Amino acid sequence: MSAAPPTTPLSVLLGNYPHTRPLKEGTIPVDGVECHYPAFSPLPPAFARMVRDLAFDICEMPTATYLQARDAGVPITLLPVVLVGGTHHRSLTRLPEGPQLSPGQLVGRRVGVRSYGQTTGLWVRGWLREEYGIESSDVTWVTTEDVHVAQYVDPPFVERSGTERVADLLHSHDVSAAVLGPKAIGGQGAGLLPLVADAENAGLAWTQRHGTIPANHLLVVRDGVLRSRREAVHAVYEALKKAIADTAGERDDSPAGRAVAAGWSTSLTSCLEIAGRYALEQGLITQPVDVAAIGAKTAFLGR
Known part of the structure; x- marks a missing residue:
């Protein structure tokens, strides 16, 4: 009797976090599945490769990009995992x-942002509209990169700059303010001040009002892989879910610490509903988001 042909490894693109390292280092195995974890730093070019070329089987992905x-x-199909x-x-x-x-x-005024499709910008423009009545079109958004999704065309109130870093737009006085993601705040944004005087409490008030925490990075799988290797996808999800649970002690009680989670929940559903509404209001998408339909595709993963 001939041996079964070897199964092609799954390519799984994940950033480096305490809750992803156990998978990458093999301390939490993915049962019955060989996984290959490509290295990308920084991550944004990998996100563009995924949505333009389907370059990976499973991939971390910003909410707005998804x-x-x-x-x-x-x-691609969303898997219910919040990584950032x-x-x-x-x-x-x-x-x-x-x-x-x-x-x-x-x-x-002019405001710098890495791209109009950056997820941090999505959330910032959302609370600007809710709390200050400012529409996206009231501002000229000056970008340093294209959006990840090639089919998308920026609206007329978005302007592309030749500058490589968003903070440099501020330092050159080309913009009055700048939107910086979590990593950039501690990097190129060192020394910059938030426009919101009590930003931490304002953010907490947002989470209390909406009953959720903004998700920046989620997880997706190619539809073809989900169809042909559902059990393998399930195994990756279960391993990541275990890693998130096992590393809970390494995260604090801040919104960023509490946001990391696996499984469909009221919080994740609310988060996606709000993000979808924001995206539609801002012209990032053309149709309302049906969160129930999204969840139905991976209901087999459980809560």
Whole structure:
């Protein structure tokens, strides 16, 4: 009797976090599945490769990128895992030596952001509209990168800059404020000040009002892989779910610490509903998001 042919390893693109390292290092195995974990640093180019070329089987993906890819018909399915999250009132920044600019004074001004499709920008524009009545079109958004989804065309109130870093737009006085993601806040954004005076409490108030925490990075799988290797996808999910549970002690009680989770929940459903509404309001997508339909595709994973 001939041996069964070897199964092709799954390519799984994950960032480096305490809750992903057990899989990458093999301390938490993926039962019955050989996984290959490509190395990418920084991650954004990998996200673009996934939505443009389906370069990986399973891939970490920003929330806004997923919503735009789904809207464009890219054949990927959301897996219920939040890898990165947190509040974003601190993400809207200004120069410390600049004028005392408040969020309500941004109408008619220029604001830097890595791309109009960046997830941090999605959340920032969402609370700007909710709390200050500022529409996305009230601001000129100056970007340093294209969106990940090739099919998307920026709206007319978005301008592409030749500058490589968002913080440099501030330092050159090309913009009045800048949106910086969680990593950039501690990197190129060092020394910058949030426009919101009490950003931490403002962010906590948002989470209390909405009953969820903004998710920045989720997880997706190629539709073809989900169809042909459902048990393998389930095994990856279960391993990651265990890693998230086992590393809970390494995360604090901040929104960023509490955001990391696996499984369909009221919080995740609310998060996706709000993100979908924001994305539609901001012109990032063309159709309302049916969160129930998204969840139905992976109901077999459980809660």
